[in-house]
Amino acid sequence: MSNEVGENHGNVVQAHHVGAIHLTSPEPAPTALDGLRAAGESFTGRDEELAELSGTTGLSVVSGLAGVGKTELVLRHAESGDFxxxxxxxxxxxxxxxxxxxxxxxxxxxxxxxGVRDVPPTETARAALFRTITASREPMLVVIDNVRSARTVRPLLPKGQRTIVTSRHxxxxxxxxxxxxLGLLPAAEAAEIVGDAELAELCGRLPLALRIMAALRRSDPGHDWAAELREVQLDLLDDGDERSVRxxxxxxxxxxxxxxxxxxxxxxxxPGSVVTAEAASVVTGCTEARARRLVRDLRAAHLFEPGDRFHDLVREFAGECVRGHEExxxxxxxxxRLFHHFADRAEQMDAALDTPKQSEALHWFDRHRPMFVILALSALMMRHLEEGGRLAWAVHRYLxxxxxxxDLTLTDTLAVDAARNLRDSWLTAIAQxxxxxTLLLTGEDEQALVKLHDAWKVxxxxxxxxxxRHALxxxxxxxERNERLEDARLARADFDRIFRPGSR
Structure with missing residues (x-):
């Protein structure tokens, strides 16, 4: 056996006689392709959402409020699928x-x-290799949890495989x-987790809060957890370990x-349940167009619910934030600013009800109706008496x-209270x-008589x-409704005397 080497760039060993040669490759790297934990035992319901995930291929994004159960939903879906x-x-x-x-x-x-032993050093090279490997594999599931932006997750998306991303955005x-x-749990399913319908509602039907409360109930079944939750809310929804709604x-x-x-x-x-762009612009001092964009941003982050509303527990958290960060x-x-702005706007819209802009005015009233009563009440409590009275008066015809x-009864009552606090007896009488x-319209005949009788004296x-005329x-x-027929006859006589032809 001979061997000739022209140029040697390393060690060369020549053997006189070589027997059998055995070529071997390194052992394949171990794989870890079933590392998902099981969904929690308290998982319940979500049948429609699970069916929707099961009926979808490619890339899915499951989004929702923090603590609403996004990860648990995906884990339960993973258990039922064939990958x-x-x-x-x-x-x-x-x-x-x-x-x-x-x-x-x-x-x-x-x-x-x-099973890749030599992982490339750069993100770009790793992403390319990941896409190459996954493109040729049998069907698999890739779950990417707690993603904040589309930019972050794009390098992690495999090629041609089922992928589910969870996000609060x-x-x-x-x-x-x-x-x-992913929305809140239905009432029955929420009550099933915590074992009590009232507690389920106090927890806002939020799965994270429900699971914490369920654990507390197990620790002390006889305690009045509903009373404590009403008192301290977010302070209670914290297990001191790793689960905390706040x-x-x-x-x-x-x-x-x-x-x-x-x-x-x-x-x-x-005030009220809806955060309108107009109201948001008033409290922040920015333009309404900018406020509208910011409201959309908060809805996209699921800190506002559909309809631009606060979840009850999120509202509590926002209250802590405003007290902690705003003097x-x-x-x-x-x-x-709220009291002045909406008193002015309500008066403008009330006047517009008699113009070709009636439909625009009604739309404005409809959009802001949830805030009228509580805004007028807040104005009176904070001694903005004029603005509270003006607002209450201006929404009467719309309501x-x-x-x-x-709402009509409450705002009319607030208009009377505002006039009394302003010590304006004439305005009080007109409001009465x-x-x-209004009380006659709602069947409160005895109360109506009291108000109208007092007003008539003035x-x-x-x-x-x-x-x-209106008072009489x-x-x-x-x-007549209170069966005081003689008084009704006398009042009608006054009416005929005052308004007969030739009188005032």
Whole structure:
């Protein structure tokens, strides 16, 4: 056997005789393709959402409020699916600055789980290798949890595999994804977790809060947890270990820009259940167009519910934020702007009801109706008597036309209270006449008679026929309904005397 080497660039060994040669390759790297934990035992319901995930291929984004159960839903879906190519899971913890996992780190985890020994050093190379490997595998599931932005998750998306991303944001930048927004649990399913319907509602039907409360109930079944929860709310919804509703909300809050955080804080000062762009612009001092964009941002972050409303527990958290970050003077100035603005606008819209702009005015009233009663009440309590009275007075015709009788009674009552606090006996009497007619409409005949009788004592000798007519017509009706027929006859005689031809 001979061997000739022309140019040697290393050690050369020549053997006189070589027997059998055995070529071997390194042992394949171990894989870790079933690392998803099981869904929690308290998981219940969500049948429609599970069916929707099961009926979808490619990329899905499951979004929703912190603590609403996004991860648990995906884990339960993973248990029911058939993924022969394996399951990959990574929690990016993208809302926690101290624990965040970068895309490069996540790709290293994925490639290691897939058996890659020599992971490339750069994120770009890792992403390319990940897509190459996953493209040729049997069907697999990739779960990417706690994603904050579309930009973060794009390098982690495999090629041709079932992928589910969870986020507190809508991630609308992932255009090709199927989007599933996860809402609160239905009342029955929420009660099943915590074992009590009242507690379920006090927990806002939020799964995280429900699971914490269920554990507390198990620790002390005889305690009145509902009473304590009503008293301390977020302080109670914390197990002292790793589950805390306040901490979950805090991470969502920190992920906002400073401008978004400021609107979130000040929006809690807006009375009623709906945060309108107009009201948001008033409390923050920005333009209405800018406020509309910020409100959309908060809805996309699921800190506002659909319809631009606060979840009850989120409202409590926002209240803590505004008290902790905004001086009392700033809060008082925001309230003052609200009272002045909506008193002025309500008067303008009330006047517009008699013009071709009636439909526009009705739309404005409809949009802001949830705030009228509580805003007028807040104005009176904070001694903004004039603005509270003006607002209550200006919404009367709208509320009557729409048949919102409870709100109408309350606002008319507040108009009377405002006039009394202003020590204006004439305005009080006129407001009582209006309230009396409202009470007649709602069947409160005895109360109506009291109000109309008191008002008549003040207005009977005034020089305003419209006021006298309105007061007397109401008083006659109230006497008749309360079966005071002689009083009704006398009042009708006064009416005929005053308004007969040739009189005033």
């Amino acid at each position: 022969p190519g394996g399951k990959l899971f990574v929690d990016l913890q993208d809302y926690d600055d101290e624990r965040r996992v970068s895309p490069a780190q996540a790709l290293e985890e994925f490639l290691s789980a897939l 809508l991630l609308t930048g992932l255009d090709d994804a199927h989007h599933l927004e 901490a979950a909300f805090e991470l969502s809050y920190r992920a906002l820009t400073e401008e978004q955080r400021r609107l979130f804080r000040l929006a809690v000062l807006i 009392k003077e700033i809060r008082d100035q925001a309230f003052s 009557e036309a729409r048949g919102h009788w409870d 006449v209006r309230l009396g007619h 207005v009977h000798d005034c020089n305003e026929p419209t006021v006298i 017509e109401g008083l006659i009706t109230a006497y």
